[in-house]
Amino acid sequence: MNIQINLAIIAIVIVIPFVSYYVWQDDPTKDIQIQTDNEKLNVVASFYPMYEFTKEIGRDKVSVSLLIPPGMEPHDWEPTVKDIQQIQQSDMIVINGFGFEQWIKDIKNFNSEIQITDTSFGITPIRNIDEHEMEGIDYDPHIWLNPKTIKIQVQNIATSLKEQDPKNADYYARNAQEYLNKIDSLDKKIRDDIYKCPKKDFIAFHDAFSYFAKEYGLNQHTVLKTSAVYEEATVQSLEDTINLAREFDIKIIFTEEFSNPKITQVIADELGGKVLVLSPLEIEKEGYTFLDRLETNVENLKEALC
Numbered sequence: 001m002n003i004q005i006n007l008a009i010i011a012i013v014i015v016i017p018f019v020s021y022y023v024w025q026d027d028p029t030k031d032i033q034i035q036t037d038n039e040k041l042n043v044v045a046s047f048y049p050m051y052e053f054t055k056e057i058g059r060d061k062v063s064v065s066l067l068i069p070p071g072m073e074p075h076d077w078e079p080t081v082k083d084i085q086q087i088q089q090s091d092m093i094v095i096n097g098f099g100f101e102q103w104i105k106d107i108k109n110f111n112s113e114i115q116i117t118d119t120s121f122g123i124t125p126i127r128n129i130d131e132h133e134m135e136g137i138d139y140d141p142h143i144w145l146n147p148k149t150i151k152i153q154v155q156n157i158a159t160s161l162k163e164q165d166p167k168n169a170d171y172y173a174r175n176a177q178e179y180l181n182k183i184d185s186l187d188k189k190i191r192d193d194i195y196k197c198p199k200k201d202f203i204a205f206h207d208a209f210s211y212f213a214k215e216y217g218l219n220q221h222t223v224l225k226t227s228a229v230y231e232e233a234t235v236q237s238l239e240d241t242i243n244l245a246r247e248f249d250i251k252i253i254f255t256e257e258f259s260n261p262k263i264t265q266v267i268a269d270e271l272g273g274k275v276l277v278l279s280p281l282e283i284e285k286e287g288y289t290f291l292d293r294l295e296t297n298v299e300n301l302k303e304a305l306c
């Protein structure tokens with residue numbers, strides 16, 4: 001048997017089970033147009049922050065498609081058959097990394113040519129301390145919420161775009177620099193506004209802010225005890241949160257745009273406090289940019305801490 005046939009058999013053995021595994025997950029009501037543009041670099045981004053960062057750098061030279069559909073929560077998401085087709089027709093895929101996209105390990109079976117841009121490259125990870133470790137996810141993935149780590153992600157995307165499309169290298173470098181400058185101003189605003197606040201402890205809804213908290217000398221506590229965003233808060237977790245809030249004199253409890261606000265409202269009512277949004281920025285919100293929303297987070301945090 002020659003080597004070509006061997007490879008073909010290996011491909012069948014590997015590819016078929018993967019495809020059939022995902023078939024049942026394909027939602028027939030979801031009608032994705034496979035977007036490709038022959039004139040432009042075709043890039044697929046795993047989830048909302050990666051999509052927006054790539055568009056900011058690629059602008060009109062790059063056709064970017066978002067893999068996880070709008071409104072869908074990215075934790076534990078898996079690609080469908082249509083998503084695999086989109087990936088097959090793309091030049092490059094941008095992922096967060098640190099295990100957030102567990103499905104990425106199989107992607108080379110579908111498109112061996114695709115460039116995988118892992119935006120976590122060069123970032124020092126924070127280890128997970130909860131049960132995610134048992135699922136083989138060792139690192140906290142939420143690097144897109146800390147301006148300092150976002151900058152590394154943006155630089156990694158810019159480097160890949162320059163490699164894939166060298167004739168527009170200067171264009172990507174300029175766009176990336178402009179975006180990095182905006183992130184720098186936001187970082188400065190956080191240091192000016194939040195550093196001086198007397199309180200250092202805050203209660204987020206899920207554990208999305210470890211990198212942010214570490215960067216700015218804050219302590220994150222959470223209502224949910226895991227990253228499972230759909231997890232129901234238990235009576236015990238509500239009681240624990242209320243006790244914690246009393247201990248740290250916390251009056252503002254944070255919710256997320258797409259989670260049930262009743263859970264946090266119950267806690268805030270008990271404390272005589274209020275609910276504000278601290279967005280994990282995992283899902284697109286129409287009419288707002290990623291950096292606008294990050295700035296709103298900072299304003300709400302300032303209200304809670306100062």
Ligand SMILES: [Zn+2]
Binds near residue numbers: 075206208280
């Ligand atoms: Zn999260």
